[in-house]
Amino acid sequence: MNFLFLTALKVEATPIIKRFNLEKDLKTQLFINNNISLLITGVGKHKTKFRLKSIIDLKINWDETIIINVGIAGGEKNKTNIGSIYLINKIIDEETGKIFFPDILIKNNLKEISLTTVINSVSDDSFNYTGLVDMEASAIFESLSSYIPCHRFIFLKIVSDYMDIKDWKSINVCSLIHEQIENILKIVNYYNNKNLSNRIILEKSEIKLLKKYSKKFQLTKTQSLQLTRLSENYKKNNAEINVLKNYFKRSPTSKQERNKVFDKIRQYLSS
């Protein structure tokens, strides 16, 4: 599996960059080492959405990517402990009222809690919120949920304050994350499970090939759909669809010839 860490602040990212030996790719601004990468989104929903939009078109294999948002969060004084790490099971966007639920399917050793994503930092009215408070999680879920299924979102929040902080510089963010780095590593290990990747039948390269064949043979729309469906059946039952290349070597000279060849393909794939 591939893991894409998202943090709002550079100081939140530093312990992760060090632990996984990530190096900055100047072109994409991602910190990368093999299957682990990290993006610093900036603070707040708007910056987060903007930064995530910029990576959508990168050649990221979303089919096998797990999103891990790591960051600090405010917590309720009586229910949370400063320095503790929590796995988020429900995200409420205070502004829109939308609610997001990551699917928690994998065994782990973390306590769970809900989270509210707010627009402005909270420093005086903690009694309004149950669970934790951050400024990015809902934007992450909303921006990436078209690409990532619910079971591949992980939100890890470390309590930095009880929403009563006047001087944010007094919080040693780097140290808070660093203290939890082994727990974060454990989560990566637990989720490094092929069963979590997207269930695809035809690889992107195979879909591309079928499109090429359809174009070359000027297949009708119905024939193209049939070709894809039969190829899927064939792959599920027999493995590789490379055999098709023999049928598509020479372009047909007439519709009749095309239909004749297509009929042969249909028979072969159905056999």
Next chain:
Amino acid sequence: MIKSDNTFLPDFSHIYVESDAKKYNLTRECLDRFSKANIIEISDYKSFFNRNNQDFQTQKNSIKLILAVKKPPFIYKGTDILQDGGFRNFYYNTPILNCLYNCDYCFLQGMYSSANIVIFVNQKDMENAVEKELSIRPYPNDPLMLSISYNTDLMAFENILPITRSWINFSKNKSDLRLEVRTKSALFNSLSDLTPSEKILFSWTLSPERVVTNNEFNTPTLERRISAISLAIKKGWKVRLCFDPVIIYDNWEKDYGELLNKIIILLDCNNIYDITVGVFRMGQDYFQRIRKSNPDSLEYYKDYVEENKIVTVSQDDRDRVKTLFANKLKDYIADDKIHFWI
């Protein structure tokens, strides 16, 4: 798919509870039963159950429970695809959505975007709706047949929440109400203390062991199902046997022939209420949705025919199924007790 990957959390590790559901007895009973579960409060079950981009088969590795309050309608008229068993007042309800089992031919994978299980805790509202429908049923001289296990296998839950028992008890003083409990469960012993009633019909689905293993994941073995049926018949309950769907594969006739031989030997055929036989059939839209989701099963990647937006096996295969069952059962079960949905 057998649950062999132990990296997944156990089923019901999380229970999502609608705020309005908290006050109901079934909710309390369920939360007591799973006291170690993470409880997450939600305002409306649909906000969790109907989320975009869920993966049904991945979720099957760790099913979550949702406790919700059902809103009207509480009872539905039977559809064409649902077998009415000859009852003109045929209805179904949905005390639970989704199933503990994971049969690869099941339409639920196409019907719902989530594999999580919804239990509606306002049983009383559903009972009231049945009472009301009883009084206005279109054929007043006929009883009302209610299938209570349509979008789930209700009896499979009996050790978790005794909802089948509740419905059976509810039917006791309703002379015009009949209940059908469709199941593959072997948990009949959890109901065996109840007094048998003519009004209740237990419909057990039976398949050869090969189909149980390859297609009916997480279900009880054939042997356990037959034991449960045998006990139900002995106690005096009405039992329907469902061979539905009959799965077509190389040598299916041999396996199904042996299954019927076994049933003739092990069960008292004189006391079987009736038998239904069907083949794989599914609405085109559900079929395509499941196919697209790439389940491990190969059932969605075979050649089928499409008739009136229903995907099913060829007429030739349907004829062979009919012939096999008619021939095998003719000496043991009266013709009018065998119903083909083919």
